[in-house]
Amino acid sequence: MSQLSMDFEAFDHHSFITLLLEYKRVGKADIALAKLLNQQGYDDHFYVFLLLLIAHGRQHSCLELDSINYQDPFELSYAVADRSVELSPFSSTGIAFAALAQHPAIGEDKPLRLYGNKLYLARLANYEARLAGHFEMLAKADVTLDEAKLSALLASFFPASEEDIDWQKVACTLAIIKRFCVITGGPGTGKTTTVTKLLAILQSLYNSAPLTIKLVAPTGKAAARLSESIIGAKARLNLPPALADLLPEQAQTIHRLLGVIPNSVHYRHNQDNPLHVDVLIVDEASMVDLSLMAKLVDALPKHARLILLGDKDQLASVDTGNVLSDLCENLVLGQAPHYSQALKAKLAELSKQNLPESGDTSADFMLEDNLAFLQKSHRFDSRSGIGQLAFAVNSNNKRQLDSVLGQGYSDIQHHELNSETYNALIARAAEQYQRYLLAIHHGESEAIIHSEFASYQLLVAVREGPYGVNELNRRIELKLSQMGLVQPTGRFYVGMPIMITQNDYQLKLFNGDIGIILSDEQGELQASFIDEQGCVRRFYPARLPSFDRVYVMTIHKSQGSEFAYTAMILPPIQRAQQGINRQLIYTGITRAKQQFELVAQYKVLVQGMNRSVSRSSGLRSRLSN
Numbered sequence: 001m002s003q004l005s006m007d008f009e010a011f012d013h014h015s016f017i018t019l020l021l022e023y024k025r026v027g028k029a030d031i032a033l034a035k036l037l038n039q040q041g042y043d044d045h046f047y048v049f050l051l052l053l054i055a056h057g058r059q060h061s062c063l064e065l066d067s068i069n070y071q072d073p074f075e076l077s078y079a080v081a082d083r084s085v086e087l088s089p090f091s092s093t094g095i096a097f098a099a100l101a102q103h104p105a106i107g108e109d110k111p112l113r114l115y116g117n118k119l120y121l122a123r124l125a126n127y128e129a130r131l132a133g134h135f136e137m138l139a140k141a142d143v144t145l146d147e148a149k150l151s152a153l154l155a156s157f158f159p160a161s162e163e164d165i166d167w168q169k170v171a172c173t174l175a176i177i178k179r180f181c182v183i184t185g186g187p188g189t190g191k192t193t194t195v196t197k198l199l200a201i202l203q204s205l206y207n208s209a210p211l212t213i214k215l216v217a218p219t220g221k222a223a224a225r226l227s228e229s230i231i232g233a234k235a236r237l238n239l240p241p242a243l244a245d246l247l248p249e250q251a252q253t254i255h256r257l258l259g260v261i262p263n264s265v266h267y268r269h270n271q272d273n274p275l276h277v278d279v280l281i282v283d284e285a286s287m288v289d290l291s292l293m294a295k296l297v298d299a300l301p302k303h304a305r306l307i308l309l310g311d312k313d314q315l316a317s318v319d320t321g322n323v324l325s326d327l328c329e330n331l332v333l334g335q336a337p338h339y340s341q342a343l344k345a346k347l348a349e350l351s352k353q354n355l356p357e358s359g360d361t362s363a364d365f366m367l368e369d370n371l372a373f374l375q376k377s378h379r380f381d382s383r384s385g386i387g388q389l390a391f392a393v394n395s396n397n398k399r400q401l402d403s404v405l406g407q408g409y410s411d412i413q414h415h416e417l418n419s420e421t422y423n424a425l426i427a428r429a430a431e432q433y434q435r436y437l438l439a440i441h442h443g444e445s446e447a448i449i450h451s452e453f454a455s456y457q458l459l460v461a462v463r464e465g466p467y468g469v470n471e472l473n474r475r476i477e478l479k480l481s482q483m484g485l486v487q488p489t490g491r492f493y494v495g496m497p498i499m500i501t502q503n504d505y506q507l508k509l510f511n512g513d514i515g516i517i518l519s520d521e522q523g524e525l526q527a528s529f530i531d532e533q534g535c536v537r538r539f540y541p542a543r544l545p546s547f548d549r550v551y552v553m554t555i556h557k558s559q560g561s562e563f564a565y566t567a568m569i570l571p572p573i574q575r576a577q578q579g580i581n582r583q584l585i586y587t588g589i590t591r592a593k594q595q596f597e598l599v600a601q602y603k604v605l606v607q608g609m610n611r612s613v614s615r616s617s618g619l620r621s622r623l624s625n
């Protein structure tokens with residue numbers, strides 16, 4: 001009997017749910033919640049709600065009802081060997097939208113929402129709708145400024161370039177003439193340089209009443225890096241001191257800007273108590289999840305400008321959503337954005353940049369004219385393997401990948417994974433870590449110890465197994481101990497590097513913060529951290545929230561950080577499965593500033609780069625005409 005022609009009444013729901021639990025497709029809490037939402041027992045709606053909860057667990061903002069695979073909705077065929085097992089509990093090959101829309105759990109003030117063919121948990125639908133509303137309002141807001149002065153300032157900050165089109169100048173112009181702008185680009189494409197020029201131009205335009213500018217990033221590490229880059233970019237611009245003083249140098253985390261309220265999901269700043277800011281710059285915007293972005297934009301005062309910076313091709317945020325890549329979905333490497341004719345005319349007039357005719361100018365996405373795309377890397381030139389490798393992976397270009405790997409660039413190494421290269425990787429990691437451990441031994445400052453530690457990082461794709469965080473941490477620790485560099489006795493020891501894995505708003509220690517265990521003058525162990533302002537903070541280890549050892553870090557956790565020397569290991573083909581994808585590999589490669597080492601099977605690299613992941617969301621359709 002085929003699954004879809006079977007008698008629905010005869011279907012054994014209890015056995016099917018046991019199967020879902022056994023193969024870890026759902027948890028008991030999901031079943032209980034789906035039952036609560038659907039008081040009518042195990043019918044098709046119950047299973048749709050279960051699929052929604054699974055989608056939510058995978059950080060999708062919603063469940064796309066059109067894309068449910070009614071033959072095998074829970075992907076059991078991958079796991080269940082017994083071919084006689086029914087793979088689908090559905091009574092038909094489609095769900096009736098009209099009946100679903102009438103469901104008592106769906107609607108305004110109900111726990112679930114329908115938006116077109118997308119089903120949401122109400123909370124996420126609210127965030128998405130609010131965010132789309134704000135973006136639309138910002139995109140439509142008029143900006144009045146002295147255009148002649150702007151044109152002159154643009155000419156002085158962007159001297160004529162050899163390029164046909166100076167896309168940094170385009171991005172800067174766009175961000176000035178619009179209240180909302182997204183500037184996306186890969187590593188070293190000049191996002192920070194562009195933003196620094198844009199802030200200098202804005203302050204020059206509004207010099208009678210200088211603007212209040214805030215710089216934020218999602219993590220302390222990313223905020224520290226932004227401060228460093230802005231300071232560098234300011235120095236390179238050689239601005240008159242009076243103007244330089246009007247440009248901020250210190251970035252902070254989004255949480256700190258919004259004002260955390262301990263034990264609450266709300267922030268001190270919100271729609272009713274907006275931020276004191278005229279221009280808000282958000283760096284590493286790809287890491288900002290839907291709810292945080294919605295809360296941040298809620299807290300903007302009506303007149304403020306918003307500029308999002310980030311790399312659209314990196315991994316999405318840890319939590320639900322995909323905001324940056326949703327907004328940038330239409331941007332294609334090697335192509336110019338699809339701007340309206342009106343915008344092109346304005347850009348030609350103000351910045352003297354004549355943009356190419358793009359085939360499709362009838363794009364219906366409301367924010368098309370608010371996107372700037374920087375594609376030329378100034379950090380990695382044609383002699384750099386890191387930039388070429390990142391580009392090959394990001395564009396899924398196998399021929400270029402082969403050429404990059406075959407050319408013997410001095411800044412990249414690729415070793416096919418086997419037991420020899422695995423052990424050599426561990427030995428090299430221990431050799432690299434020797435530097436910060438010797439700095440501790442020689443009584444160097446905490447700033448030096450932290451900076452030595454941060455100059456190298458081994459990244460992994462998975463947590464468990466021989467290629468995962470836990471086992472590699474253990475092996476590197478053992479190696480360092482055999483070299484006499486650490487004495488891992490007890491829960492903490494001098495030199496142990498840790499990463500906080502849970503936010504502690506009281507201590508102001510956040511997920512991803514990195515500390516090193518040191519011994520103080522009295523010989524007591526202390527965990528030493530450096531905050532985004534560069535200040536040392538120490539805690540007794542017993543007070544720390546949960547943490548992991550961090551000789552090794554997952555690629556997910558490395559987002560927002562960069563390391564002079566980055567090593568990355570991917571599991572072999574039989575373990576690689578679905579977890580390895582293009583965004584993951586690209587994010588890992590682009591953490592490297594000077595040296596990149598990859599230990600991976602070539603076929604895993606090719607297979608992973610071929611698999612692009614995206615998250616379901618309705619943000620783009622809410623912003624479409």
Ligand SMILES: Nc1ncnc2c1ncn2[C@@H]1O[C@H](COP(=O)(O)OP(=O)(O)OP(=O)(O)O)[C@@H](O)[C@H]1O
Pocket residue numbers: 168185186187188189190191192193194229233236378379
């Ligand atoms: N137009 C340009 N011409 C020459 N060099 C440039 C240009 N723009 C940026 N650079 C240089 O390229 C490097 C990277 O620039 P920047 O830090 O602004 O890029 P980014 O996109 O913010 O990088 P990331 O976010 O990856 O750190 C800097 O050394 C900067 O001086």
